Amino acid sequence: MTTRKPWRASVGTDVTRPVPYPADTRAKGWRFELDHERIEQSDTWALAPSDVKPWLLMLWLSAWRQEPCGSLPNEDELIAVRIGMPMKTFAKVRSKLMRGWWEAEDGRLYHDTVTKRVLEMLAAREAERRRKAEYRQRKEAERRSDTGGDPDLSHGTTGGHQQDDARNDTGRDDTGTRTGTSTGKEENHHSARTTTDVVGVGGQSPTKAGEVCKAIRAKKVADVNPSSPELLALIEKGVPVETFEAAADICAKAKPPKGFAYLLGIVKRQLGEAAQIAAGVGMPEKPWDENRSTIEAKGEQLGCGRWDEHDLSPSRETFAQYTARVRQAVEQQPGVPA
Numbered sequence: 001m002t003t004r005k006p007w008r009a010s011v012g013t014d015v016t017r018p019v020p021y022p023a024d025t026r027a028k029g030w031r032f033e034l035d036h037e038r039i040e041q042s043d044t045w046a047l048a049p050s051d052v053k054p055w056l057l058m059l060w061l062s063a064w065r066q067e068p069c070g071s072l073p074n075e076d077e078l079i080a081v082r083i084g085m086p087m088k089t090f091a092k093v094r095s096k097l098m099r100g101w102w103e104a105e106d107g108r109l110y111h112d113t114v115t116k117r118v119l120e121m122l123a124a125r126e127a128e129r130r131r132k133a134e135y136r137q138r139k140e141a142e143r144r145s146d147t148g149g150d151p152d153l154s155h156g157t158t159g160g161h162q163q164d165d166a167r168n169d170t171g172r173d174d175t176g177t178r179t180g181t182s183t184g185k186e187e188n189h190h191s192a193r194t195t196t197d198v199v200g201v202g203g204q205s206p207t208k209a210g211e212v213c214k215a216i217r218a219k220k221v222a223d224v225n226p227s228s229p230e231l232l233a234l235i236e237k238g239v240p241v242e243t244f245e246a247a248a249d250i251c252a253k254a255k256p257p258k259g260f261a262y263l264l265g266i267v268k269r270q271l272g273e274a275a276q277i278a279a280g281v282g283m284p285e286k287p288w289d290e291n292r293s294t295i296e297a298k299g300e301q302l303g304c305g306r307w308d309e310h311d312l313s314p315s316r317e318t319f320a321q322y323t324a325r326v327r328q329a330v331e332q333q334p335g336v337p338a
Contacts, residue, residue, distance in 0.1 A: 032064040058083040070118040219248035302329040
């Protein structure tokens with residue numbers, strides 16, 4: 001059986017039109033929304049018999065999922081398979097179904113209405129890309145303005161932010177030279193406190209808080225305090241070391257880097273969100289009649305089966321009628337959410 005090619009825009013000519021957009025254009029999650037007003041004003045929709053109109057919708061949806069987006073293969077059998085239509089039925093309604101489709105130079109079929117939607121999608125994506133690029137440039141300009149144009153200052157200073165990475169926990173740089181302004185007494189106090197908390201008294205095994213602080217300090221987070229009541233409370237609640245390390249990564253990568261107090265805030269927020277999820281707070285049940293897939297899932301659950309979209313008989317059940325039947329079944333089932 002030979003497969004006839006769909007009609008072109010200019011019947012009786014072999015002229016093909018340029019491809020409207022790049023070959024790798026894909027929807028990538030961009031929804032295909034139906035413009036009811038435009039559809040009702042469409043000549044194709046007006047000329048299509050009532051039993052063909054659902055197939056028109058399936059045809060447009062199938063084209064939206066293709067690559068390039070909004071196109072179809074130039075082969076009747078492939079088109080029929082894509083939309084789930086028997087080939088005999090396709091041959092009968094082909095003139096109505098394929099009205100307005102034209103062949104481009106890439107050998108695929110396009111339709112002006114669907115193509116327009118694809119071009120609108122690409123324009124919106126480009127506008128969003130430019131908006132994000134301008135935002136990043138603006139933030140970079142603000143950062144440079146705040147630091148007086150010195151990029152070295154963008155990583156924080158000793159004035160309330162992260163200390164220079166070249167310094168270790170005792171306030172000395174890698175060469176052993178004192179770089180801070182604190183006295184030797186303050187240095188000895190700080191060293192004694194961290195040594196006791198991390199290593200343990202008398203050389204014993206380090207405490208849990210000491211292990212956490214050691215892991216945090218390894219991530220370049222400053223001002224760790226093993227004696228912090230908030231830290232001890234989080235450890236008491238069973239927060240693992242890995243959670244603190246993950247929060248430390250966030251703090252170290254921030255611009256400017258964040259300190260110990262900010263890290264504890266991250267962990268507390270995550271702990272609170274986990275508790276809310278466990279309690280089901282703020283997580284309403286998803287409605288069953290949200291879309292076709294959820295409606296058919298509820299229909300199968302209640303014994304109504306799935307909607308027969310391939311039934312083209314005059315007495316066929318429309319999807320609206322099927323939805324009403326499922327809704328009636330829901331109302332008749334005690335304990336089933338409506």
